[in-house]
Amino acid sequence: MRNLGIGTWIHRRRVKSADAVAIVYEETRLTYTALAGRIDQLANALAARGVRPGDRVAYLGTNTPEFLETLFACGQIGAVFVPLNIRLAADELAYALDDSGATLLVNDAAFTSLVAPMGVRRIAVAADPVEGAEWYADVLASATADHPDVPVSLDDPALILYTSGTTGRPKGAVLSHGNLTWNALNVLVDYDVTSTEVALMVSPLFHVASLGMGALPTLLKGGTLVLQAKFEPAAVLTAIKEHRVTALSGVPTTFQMLAEDPGWAAADLSSLTKLTCGGSTVPARVAQAYEARGLAFSSGYGLTETAPGATSLSPRHARDRASTSGLPHFFTDIRIVGADGKDLPAGDIGEILISGPNVVHGYWNRPEATAEAITDGWFRSGDLGFRDEEGFLTIADRAKDMFISGGENVYPAEVERVIMELPQVASVAVIGVPDERWGEVGRAVVIAASGATVNHELIAHHLDGRLARYKVPKSTVVVNELPRTASGKIRKRELRDLYGGP
Numbered sequence: 001m002r003n004l005g006i007g008t009w010i011h012r013r014r015v016k017s018a019d020a021v022a023i024v025y026e027e028t029r030l031t032y033t034a035l036a037g038r039i040d041q042l043a044n045a046l047a048a049r050g051v052r053p054g055d056r057v058a059y060l061g062t063n064t065p066e067f068l069e070t071l072f073a074c075g076q077i078g079a080v081f082v083p084l085n086i087r088l089a090a091d092e093l094a095y096a097l098d099d100s101g102a103t104l105l106v107n108d109a110a111f112t113s114l115v116a117p118m119g120v121r122r123i124a125v126a127a128d129p130v131e132g133a134e135w136y137a138d139v140l141a142s143a144t145a146d147h148p149d150v151p152v153s154l155d156d157p158a159l160i161l162y163t164s165g166t167t168g169r170p171k172g173a174v175l176s177h178g179n180l181t182w183n184a185l186n187v188l189v190d191y192d193v194t195s196t197e198v199a200l201m202v203s204p205l206f207h208v209a210s211l212g213m214g215a216l217p218t219l220l221k222g223g224t225l226v227l228q229a230k231f232e233p234a235a236v237l238t239a240i241k242e243h244r245v246t247a248l249s250g251v252p253t254t255f256q257m258l259a260e261d262p263g264w265a266a267a268d269l270s271s272l273t274k275l276t277c278g279g280s281t282v283p284a285r286v287a288q289a290y291e292a293r294g295l296a297f298s299s300g301y302g303l304t305e306t307a308p309g310a311t312s313l314s315p316r317h318a319r320d321r322a323s324t325s326g327l328p329h330f331f332t333d334i335r336i337v338g339a340d341g342k343d344l345p346a347g348d349i350g351e352i353l354i355s356g357p358n359v360v361h362g363y364w365n366r367p368e369a370t371a372e373a374i375t376d377g378w379f380r381s382g383d384l385g386f387r388d389e390e391g392f393l394t395i396a397d398r399a400k401d402m403f404i405s406g407g408e409n410v411y412p413a414e415v416e417r418v419i420m421e422l423p424q425v426a427s428v429a430v431i432g433v434p435d436e437r438w439g440e441v442g443r444a445v446v447i448a449a450s451g452a453t454v455n456h457e458l459i460a461h462h463l464d465g466r467l468a469r470y471k472v473p474k475s476t477v478v479v480n481e482l483p484r485t486a487s488g489k490i491r492k493r494e495l496r497d498l499y500g501g502p
Helices: 006-016 032-048 065-077 090-100 109-118 136-141 177-191 208-221 233-243 252-260 284-291 367-373 412-419 456-463 492-499
Strands: 021-025 028-031 056-060 080-084 104-108 121-125 157-163 171-176 198-201 224-227 247-250 274-277 297-302 309-313 333-337 350-355 378-387 393-397 403-405 408-410 425-435 439-448 475-478
Touching: 006 032, 006 065, 006 177, 006 208, 021 032, 021 065, 028 032, 032 065, 032 136, 056 065, 056 090, 056 109, 065 080, 065 157, 080 090, 090 109, 090 157, 090 171, 104 109, 109 121, 121 136, 157 177, 171 177, 177 208, 177 309, 198 208, 198 233, 208 224, 208 247, 224 233, 233 252, 247 252, 252 274, 252 284, 333 378, 367 378, 403 425, 403 439, 408 412, 412 425, 412 439, 412 456, 425 492, 439 456, 439 492, 456 475
Parallel strands: 021 224, 056 080, 056 104, 080 157, 104 121, 198 224, 198 247, 247 274, 274 297, 439 475
Antiparallel strands: 021 028, 157 171, 297 309, 333 350, 350 378, 378 393, 403 408, 425 439
C-alpha cells in the first residue's frame, strides 16, 4: 500500500473491525465496513470531478458522518481537507476559500444561502437536491467502491486549519498526515483509548481539539463515535445513557451547562470513564460537581499548530496539580526559553517552545510567518509559562493578547481591524473580560473621533455579519486615552487592569 496517510485508516479498520460500529448519528449506524465503502465511493467521485493530489477541498457543516467521510476521502486521493467554522461570517468564509484556493466545497444545505454567491463548485449535504450544487447522495451513487491507492506520505499536507492571528488576518496552519497520526498516538498512549471506547462528539469537528483529541484517535483504535450536530445539554445526558458513552470532551462551558441542566441529578452517567476538558482551566465548582458523581477530568495544553496536543494532565493529578497543564505528551517535547533563546531553569517564566512529530510544518503560503514561528524544529507558541522540578507546565500568560470565549479563540487584532472601519472611532483596543457563562467575552475600549458619538450599539451593529458572533464584543467602554508604550503600542496588560473587570 502506497498511501501512508490517515486516508487509509478506515480501509485498514474494515479488515480488523468489520462489523464494529464506527459512527452513530441520529438513526444512522455505520459499521467500519459500510463507512469504508462510502469513503471509497466519495474518493473516486472526487477524483472523477477533477480533484487531484494537493488540491484543496473545503467543508462547511456540523458534526455529521459526511464531515468525516470527506476528510478521509480527501486523504485517500492526496487532496487537502479545509474544514470551515460554521460560525464565521460570509466575508470570513470567502477569505478562507480564496486564500486556500479550494476548488470544491462540500456544505450542509443549511448554509447554502451563505456560500452560494461565492462561485466555488459545491456538493450539498441535504435530504433533497439543492439548486446550484450536486447532491451528496448522487455524488456517492455515481462512483464505484473500489479502493484507490494514491501515494501519500506522512509529510504530505492533510488539513489546512485557519487560525486568527495577531496581524488581524487568519492564516492557514498546514497539518500533515504525520502530524495527525502522531497526535493520535499521543492520545492513545496518554489517555488509554480502547477499541471499546464510545466517544460522544458534541464539540465541533472543525475545531482541531475535537477532531484531533477525540474523533481521530477513537477511529484509529476502532472505537465508536456518537455524533451530535449541536450541543444541547438535555440531549447529551440522554445520549450518554442511550449509547453507554464512555468518553466526553468539551470546554469548561460545556461541562458547566451539563451540570446546570435540570436533568443532571437524575442522569445516568455510570458508563462514563473519561472526561477531557480543553480551552481553559475547569472552574473549581464545575470540577466539584463532577467529582460528586465520581468523575475526574483530564486536561492539557495545546494549539492548532500542535495538532493540537502539547501536554496532558491525567485525572490522578487533577487535584494536586490542578493549577498546571500537565506533562508533555509522550512523543512531544517542551522547552522554556528566555529572550536570548536559552533554556531557563525550573520555576522561571519564559516562552513555551514545542517540538515533536505532531508539530505543524508551516502556514499556507506564509513563508515569513512560518520562519517566524518555527526555529530549528521548535515551534514558538508565543505563550509564557514555567515548569516545576518534575516537569509539569504552568501557563503564565496566553499567546499575545488572545482570549478564549466559550472554547473559541478570539484574537483582538482581528476584531479591532473591523471596528476601525467606523469613521466614528479614532482608536480601539479589544480585551477579554470575565463572563460567568462563556469564561471570557470581548470588551471594546474606544476613543471616539473628534465630534463623533460612539456607543456599544453602533459597534455591535457594524460587526454583525462581518465577524462571527463569538468575536463581537459584549460591551464597550469609551475613554479619552489608551495607555501606550513610548513607541505608541497599546499596553494591553495595563488596559486589562483598568477596564478588565466583570
